[in-house]
Amino acid sequence: MKFLEHAGQYFVLLSKVFAKPEKYILYYRQTIREVEKLGINSFGIVVIISIFVGAVITIQTNYNLENPLLPRYLVGVTVRDSLLLEFSSTMVALILAGKVGSSIASEIGTMRVSEQIDALEIMGVNAASYLILPKIVAAVFFFPILSLLSMFVGIFGGYLTCLLTDILSPSDYIYGIQYIFYPHYIGYSVTKVVFYSFIIVTMSAYQGYYAQGGALEVGRSSTKAVVYSSILVLLANLILTKLILS
Amino acid sequence: MIEVKNLTKKFDDKIVLDDVSVIFEQGKTNLIIGQSGSGKTVLLKSIVGLHSVDKGEIWYGNRQYNALNFKQKKEIRKEIGMLFQGAALFDSSTVEENVMLPLDMFTDLSFSDKLDRVNFCLARVNLTNVNSLYPSELSGGMKKRVAIARAIALNPKFLFCDEPNSGLDPQTGIVIDNLIKNITEEFNITTIVNTHDMNSVMEIGDKVVFIYEGKKIWEGSNNDILNTDCKELNDFVFATNLAKKLRI
Numbered sequence: 001m002k003f004l005e006h007a008g009q010y011f012v013l014l015s016k017v018f019a020k021p022e023k024y025i026l027y028y029r030q031t032i033r034e035v036e037k038l039g040i041n042s043f044g045i046v047v048i049i050s051i052f053v054g055a056v057i058t059i060q061t062n063y064n065l066e067n068p069l070l071p072r073y074l075v076g077v078t079v080r081d082s083l084l085l086e087f088s089s090t091m092v093a094l095i096l097a098g099k100v101g102s103s104i105a106s107e108i109g110t111m112r113v114s115e116q117i118d119a120l121e122i123m124g125v126n127a128a129s130y131l132i133l134p135k136i137v138a139a140v141f142f143f144p145i146l147s148l149l150s151m152f153v154g155i156f157g158g159y160l161t162c163l164l165t166d167i168l169s170p171s172d173y174i175y176g177i178q179y180i181f182y183p184h185y186i187g188y189s190v191t192k193v194v195f196y197s198f199i200i201v202t203m204s205a206y207q208g209y210y211a212q213g214g215a216l217e218v219g220r221s222s223t224k225a226v227v228y229s230s231i232l233v234l235l236a237n238l239i240l241t242k243l244i245l246s
Numbered sequence: 247m248i249e250v251k252n253l254t255k256k257f258d259d260k261i262v263l264d265d266v267s268v269i270f271e272q273g274k275t276n277l278i279i280g281q282s283g284s285g286k287t288v289l290l291k292s293i294v295g296l297h298s299v300d301k302g303e304i305w306y307g308n309r310q311y312n313a314l315n316f317k318q319k320k321e322i323r324k325e326i327g328m329l330f331q332g333a334a335l336f337d338s339s340t341v342e343e344n345v346m347l348p349l350d351m352f353t354d355l356s357f358s359d360k361l362d363r364v365n366f367c368l369a370r371v372n373l374t375n376v377n378s379l380y381p382s383e384l385s386g387g388m389k390k391r392v393a394i395a396r397a398i399a400l401n402p403k404f405l406f407c408d409e410p411n412s413g414l415d416p417q418t419g420i421v422i423d424n425l426i427k428n429i430t431e432e433f434n435i436t437t438i439v440n441t442h443d444m445n446s447v448m449e450i451g452d453k454v455v456f457i458y459e460g461k462k463i464w465e466g467s468n469n470d471i472l473n474t475d476c477k478e479l480n481d482f483v484f485a486t487n488l489a490k491k492l493r494i
Contacts, residue, residue: 022351110337118296119334122406123348124323 016128030134039142050150054157062167076176079158088150089189093196097229101204105225108208109218132205139197147193203229253302264460273434275450280457290440327397329407333389335381342377367395387418405437
């Protein structure tokens with residue numbers, strides 16, 4: 001029963017979010033700000049995590065491919081496919097659910113409990129649309145770029161590992177990452193990220209928008225935002241993988 | 247003028263406002279007073295439409311607000327300015343951006359005209375050279391004044407103030423009170439102030455409505471309030487030892 005109530009409230013919020021904007025220019029300005037806040041400010045964490053994960057996958061795959069009958073370049077193939085198919089979309093989305101999701105929920109939740117959202121409503125502004133729509137547009141546009149960045153940096157991380165250690169020759173690695181490359185893996189990954197972006201922003205905004213009380217409740221809404229966004233991202237991953245790759 | 251007729255509001259089974267009827271007059275500072283938890287904030291938020299009501303009517307002039315659809319309500323909201331208890335300024339925007347937001351949203355003025363209007367409103371509340379400051383850089387009194395400037399940016403016909411003095415020292419509180427009263431008279435707007443501060447009542451209460459346990463049990467002016475027979479109101483007004491001694 002509670003689930004249905006929340007689902008209903010979530011879709012009511014979405015209907016408000018996608019109402020016609022009062023002034024397009026203001027929404028455009030807000031979107032640019034959100035691109036910086038949600039996207040550009042996440043560059044660092046995505047780069048750091050991707051480079052280390054690329055390096056670790058290289059070491060682990062090499063460790064598991066000790067059979068002399070298996071060609072060494074398979075390490076490169078495995079790193080590439082792991083990053084393209086799963087890490088740079090789903091794992092990066094889970095990281096962003098933690099960073100961006102909690103930030104959105106706490107920002108909107110604080111605006112709710114400090115009556116800033118009421119102030120917008122009193123002015124006659126559609127607060128849901130003004131606050132949430134630019135975040136959705138910014139995330140749907142920019143998170144795929146972060147995902148592509150993660151692919152490149154992760155593969156580069158694997159290359160650096162080969163360069164700095166003697167586990168695999170860089171030429172084998174380069175050959176591996178070029179071996180039987182399916183370009184549609186990138187399309188598949190980016191498509192997933194577009195859906196994930198929508199889920200992360202709307203679920204986090206929903207948790208913040210209906211926060212009630214004080215700092216404690218804002219904190220709770222922030223935690224819920226991360227937990228529910230992550231679960232929905234994983235569920236969407238399953239559905240989209242089944243739909244796209246089957 | 248704003249008229250409330252037989253307003254009832256419940257939260258679950260608890261009746262918070264019980265059959266409240268009152269007229270708030272234009273060009274006057276109308277005060278809603280009462281103890282904490284008496285229902286005065288719910289009354290104010292019901293009048294502006296932040297709470298839906300279970301029974302009763304709310305009239306803005308000749309328009310019944312709670313019978314209008316979303317779009318029509320939005321038009322009335324453009325005529326409303328509101329000062330919230332905590333000022334409710336947008337933290338990530340400067341003072342200038344805060345005051346300019348309603349102008350950005352609902353006017354087609356050029357940037358320089360909007361800036362002139364922002365500076366006029368800020369000057370009206372005695373603030374200068376604060377345009378580029380953020381709310382976190384302002385004192386409590388300054389935040390309230392910026393919030394008043396934002397509230398009057400679109401020349402509202404109705405001004406609502408929820409506990410404008412809360413968190414302020416008595417002197418700053420009186421400055422804010424007088425500002426509200428002067429703006430009300432200057433622009434001939436209908437102002438409703440929600441307060442439990444007796445300084446405000448005596449300073450600016452053209453019309454005072456006393457809410458007790460969700461019911462309106464007294465109304466009059468600040469001159470009448472000291473000579474009333476209403477026991478609950480006397481208990482509220484003369485709650486402090488100082489007030490009791492002064493009364494004797």
